[in-house]
Amino acid sequence: MSALDGLAVRRTTTAQQLADGLAERIMAGAFGPGDRLRESAIAAELGVARNTIREAVRILELTGLVRYEVNRGAVVIAPTPEIVEALYTARERLETAAAARTPRPEQLDAITEAFENLCAAADTGDLGTIVDRDLAFHQAIVAVLDSTRLDEFYAAMTKELRFYLTVLSKSETPEEVVAQHRLILDAIRAGDRDRAVAEIRAHIDTSVEQLKQLLDARR
Amino acid sequence: MSALDGLAVRRTTTAQQLADGLAERIMAGAFGPGDRLRESAIAAELGVARNTIREAVRILELTGLVRYEVNRGAVVIAPTPEIVEALYTARERLETAAAARTPRPEQLDAITEAFENLCAAADTGDLGTIVDRDLAFHQAIVAVLDSTRLDEFYAAMTKELRFYLTVLSKSETPEEVVAQHRLILDAIRAGDRDRAVAEIRAHIDTSVEQLKQLLDARR
DNA sequence: ATGACTCGAACTGTAGTACAGTTCAACTGT
DNA sequence: ACAGTTGAACTGTACTACAGTTCGAGTCAT
Numbered sequence: 383m384s385a386l387d388g389l390a391v392r393r394t395t396t397a398q399q400l401a402d403g404l405a406e407r408i409m410a411g412a413f414g415p416g417d418r419l420r421e422s423a424i425a426a427e428l429g430v431a432r433n434t435i436r437e438a439v440r441i442l443e444l445t446g447l448v449r450y451e452v453n454r455g456a457v458v459i460a461p462t463p464e465i466v467e468a469l470y471t472a473r474e475r476l477e478t479a480a481a482a483r484t485p486r487p488e489q490l491d492a493i494t495e496a497f498e499n500l501c502a503a504a505d506t507g508d509l510g511t512i513v514d515r516d517l518a519f520h521q522a523i524v525a526v527l528d529s530t531r532l533d534e535f536y537a538a539m540t541k542e543l544r545f546y547l548t549v550l551s552k553s554e555t556p557e558e559v560v561a562q563h564r565l566i567l568d569a570i571r572a573g574d575r576d577r578a579v580a581e582i583r584a585h586i587d588t589s590v591e592q593l594k595q596l597l598d599a600r601r
Numbered sequence: 602m603s604a605l606d607g608l609a610v611r612r613t614t615t616a617q618q619l620a621d622g623l624a625e626r627i628m629a630g631a632f633g634p635g636d637r638l639r640e641s642a643i644a645a646e647l648g649v650a651r652n653t654i655r656e657a658v659r660i661l662e663l664t665g666l667v668r669y670e671v672n673r674g675a676v677v678i679a680p681t682p683e684i685v686e687a688l689y690t691a692r693e694r695l696e697t698a699a700a701a702r703t704p705r706p707e708q709l710d711a712i713t714e715a716f717e718n719l720c721a722a723a724d725t726g727d728l729g730t731i732v733d734r735d736l737a738f739h740q741a742i743v744a745v746l747d748s749t750r751l752d753e754f755y756a757a758m759t760k761e762l763r764f765y766l767t768v769l770s771k772s773e774t775p776e777e778v779v780a781q782h783r784l785i786l787d788a789i790r791a792g793d794r795d796r797a798v799a800e801i802r803a804h805i806d807t808s809v810e811q812l813k814q815l816l817d818a819r820r
Numbered sequence: 821a822t823g824a825c826t827c828g829a830a831c832t833g834t835a836g837t838a839c840a841g842t843t844c845a846a847c848t849g850t
Numbered sequence: 851a852c853a854g855t856t857g858a859a860c861t862g863t864a865c866t867a868c869a870g871t872t873c874g875a876g877t878c879a880t
Contacts, residue, residue: 394671395833437656437834441659472751527694529691531758535754649864652865653863653864655832
């Protein structure tokens with residue numbers, strides 16, 4: 383910690399700030415999946431020029447929360463069974479690959495800590511926090527792969543998934559969540575990589591199944 | 602194949618076309634790593650408005666060929682030892698994870714075909730094509746993971762790597778390339794997953810080592 | 821010469837206006 | 851009920867303008 387810590391000039395552009403703000407709003411549910419982001423309306427409301435909004439939305443596109451359709455502009459992503467399945471397949475591949483490795487001590491600690499955080503959240507019962515901690519636990523597992531690029535890729539998927547979970551208001555009892563993750567953690571801590579892989583696979587299978595049911599129910 | 606195949610109206614925007622064109626130019630070496638993409642100059646040269654160029658460049662950012670720096674605009678990515686290493690680490694994780702699986706027959710065929718294409722290119726001696734076929738071979742391996750999202754992620758990394766290889770004009774003898782890949786293919790075809798993983802690891806190790814030397818030599 | 825400093829040209833970031841082409845829902849006529 | 855028409859809203863693109871930033875060239879002191 384230096385004496386100049388936290389001192390930083392405004393090293394960001396208006397468009398970047400708008401992108402951050404919009405991402406927040408979308409995650410908070412201000413825009414639902416499939417909604418269009420109307421440029422003039424947003425520009426007027428926020429008091430910025432339309433081209434600045436356009437840039438902000440292009441930046442948003444980087445994070446994957448919206449995609450562009452020709453002549454329809456930016457549209458908030460919407461979960462379909464195919465998309466959810468593809469997302470979970472990629473998660474499964476990365477997490478099992480990670481579980482097949484031997485974590486370094488500090489990685490094991492990080493995973494354990496993530497689990498404890500999850501337990502604490504489960505005690506409070508705050509669903510949003512539980513989901514966040516849940517996802518953070520899995521991110522800690524992927525970190526065992528020791529690849530920043532894969533960490534980033536996984537984080538981007540997590541952001542997308544977080545949004546889907548919010549809009550689908552997926553809910554399971556905190557006890558279930560903790561129980562499932564404890565199985566994974568135990569297997570990892572025991573150094574039983576085959577079991578860890580199997581537990582992760584099972585966990586992801588049940589999750590994707592639940593989500594698909596929720597998706598069907600919506601239609 | 603329907604009777605309407607290939608019939609499609611211009612389902613794209615000017616900005617998208619510009620992004621594609623710029624990507625091509627960059628890959629062809631019109632802009633070197635670290636070069637800035639000056640908006641006014643490009644806009645004037647191509648006869649489009651500056652904001653359209655800005656959009657095109659934002660789209661380009663999606664593919665990872667350029668990144669933005671505040672008040673300096675778009676800058677073509679430049680390989681550093683850290684970046685190259687991170688890239689190859691991610692490749693290693695994905696490819697070994699794929700090699701640890703049992704490929705389906707058609708996947709095995711695809712890999713074999715990719716190898717044959719590589720051999721054919723090696724015979725002609727065209728370095729650019731060899732690199733392309735080399736990368737396609739590895740993409741075919743990753744396809745064994747059966748995850749479209751990971752396929753896409755890997756493809757994006759490949760594009761980035763292709764650019765680095767071009768600007769660094771990496772060269773090894775075609776015989777070497779074919780020999781190394783034959784080892785990998787043989788291990789996969791033999792169903793010896795441990796050996797396949799080991800061969801891939803070795804192949805990537807030597808590649809990254811060569812690249813690092815090239816990078817040092819540049820400085 | 822060397823290094824610190826100043827200045828200005830070039831460029832980015834943002835605002836604002838304009839308009840042709842597209843989308844989509846409401847309206848119309850059958 | 852249904853095909854066709856119309857118009858409002860919106861996107862894609864162009865153009866202009868200007869404040870703030872960057873960076874190299876020139877200047878000055880050492």
